[in-house]
Amino acid sequence: MTEVLQAMPAVMGRTHGVSDPTRCPLGPLVQECRERLATLLDVDDMHHNALTAGATAALNQAIWGIGLTLPPGAHIITSVAEHNAVLRPLRHLQRHRQVRVTYLGFDATGALDAGAFSRLVADDPPALVVFTHASNVTGRVYAIGPLFERAKAVGAITVLDASQAIGHRPVHPRALQADLVAFPAHKGLLGPAGVGVLYMAPGIDMEPLLVGGTGEDSDAVFHPMAMPARLEAGTPNSPGIAGFTAALRWQEQDSEAYRHRERELAASLRAGLRAIPGVRLYDDLPDGEYVPVVSFTFDGLSVEEAGHQLAARGIVCRTGLHCAPLMHNALGTAPEGTIRFSVSGCMTHEEIKQALGVVTDLAIRPAIRSQEVER
Numbered sequence: 001m002t003e004v005l006q007a008m009p010a011v012m013g014r015t016h017g018v019s020d021p022t023r024c025p026l027g028p029l030v031q032e033c034r035e036r037l038a039t040l041l042d043v044d045d046m047h048h049n050a051l052t053a054g055a056t057a058a059l060n061q062a063i064w065g066i067g068l069t070l071p072p073g074a075h076i077i078t079s080v081a082e083h084n085a086v087l088r089p090l091r092h093l094q095r096h097r098q099v100r101v102t103y104l105g106f107d108a109t110g111a112l113d114a115g116a117f118s119r120l121v122a123d124d125p126p127a128l129v130v131f132t133h134a135s136n137v138t139g140r141v142y143a144i145g146p147l148f149e150r151a152k153a154v155g156a157i158t159v160l161d162a163s164q165a166i167g168h169r170p171v172h173p174r175a176l177q178a179d180l181v182a183f184p185a186h187k188g189l190l191g192p193a194g195v196g197v198l199y200m201a202p203g204i205d206m207e208p209l210l211v212g213g214t215g216e217d218s219d220a221v222f223h224p225m226a227m228p229a230r231l232e233a234g235t236p237n238s239p240g241i242a243g244f245t246a247a248l249r250w251q252e253q254d255s256e257a258y259r260h261r262e263r264e265l266a267a268s269l270r271a272g273l274r275a276i277p278g279v280r281l282y283d284d285l286p287d288g289e290y291v292p293v294v295s296f297t298f299d300g301l302s303v304e305e306a307g308h309q310l311a312a313r314g315i316v317c318r319t320g321l322h323c324a325p326l327m328h329n330a331l332g333t334a335p336e337g338t339i340r341f342s343v344s345g346c347m348t349h350e351e352i353k354q355a356l357g358v359v360t361d362l363a364i365r366p367a368i369r370s371q372e373v374e375r
């Protein structure tokens, strides 16, 4: 990132005299970024990975890009597990087009309800289906492949929000039958903020939301439709892409031990929280697959207060709805939400023990915990 910031602010292919990568390191990095993304996603055409300003930008492009082509009355299915980066574009789309949106809920095991989905698809075939691969509230990974397969059988376009899953588990659009896949660089892939990806499968047609300069076909009055230029108007986020490329290189070559530690630490945090009386874990199946986030509440202590108490004891966490408001109706945690811990492979077993110790402390000493912090 530093190298790119220190180099001449030029874009290879658009500026003369910068064909030498030492003068313009971005060109080869963009190429490498797309190649590594193609490997990560197990797709053939690296040009189908558009670099965006993040997952929100990618999801807006996917939802509006497809949504604006749908006829009035078209049916869209999404789920109660979605982030506002999915829910809000769909709500705004509804305001502008007369589409109908159905929110799929969970079955008794906490999985997206496959039986209800099959019935919905048969009764009222959707034109568009948008699902998250993993919940950003509970960490639960949903088996999206069979749902998308069912949706594609009736001709729906499928959009996967892989924001929470990418990096932590394989995300392969072809195996999952996902036409569009969105994710950011800065979560499980440990890249910088402000960059993301929208993978668009060959054969999917979508208008770009952002149009403008691409450095090619400047005499064309309309934006070029070839990928990736179709979804990449304007000057790219050069340092962000450079950082993302480095993160993808690390993910491909050196991340195995990190991922192993991350899984171990997350499992140990989950098991530890489960064992603390007065702590309620949300979506905790012994054989469920989770990405390394966990949501819980304390009996008799508000989520907000718990956040303050944890912070005062050196534990960083997030509290509230986590931008996924419908999830909390399903979990029974509305309107307050939950306390969420996130684990990374950079953490140590000692830190997990420390966090569990603080949670235990807060869970078993409700009467004195507020006074302690005041002092």
Ligand SMILES: Cc1ncc(COP(=O)(O)O)c(C=O)c1O
Pocket: 054, 055, 056, 057, 083, 085, 086, 132, 134, 135, 136, 161, 163, 164, 184, 196, 323
């Ligand atoms: C499931 C999910 N989708 C989408 C997003 C939006 O990602 P970004 O903030 O990178 O645009 C997030 C971020 O928290 C998320 O957790």
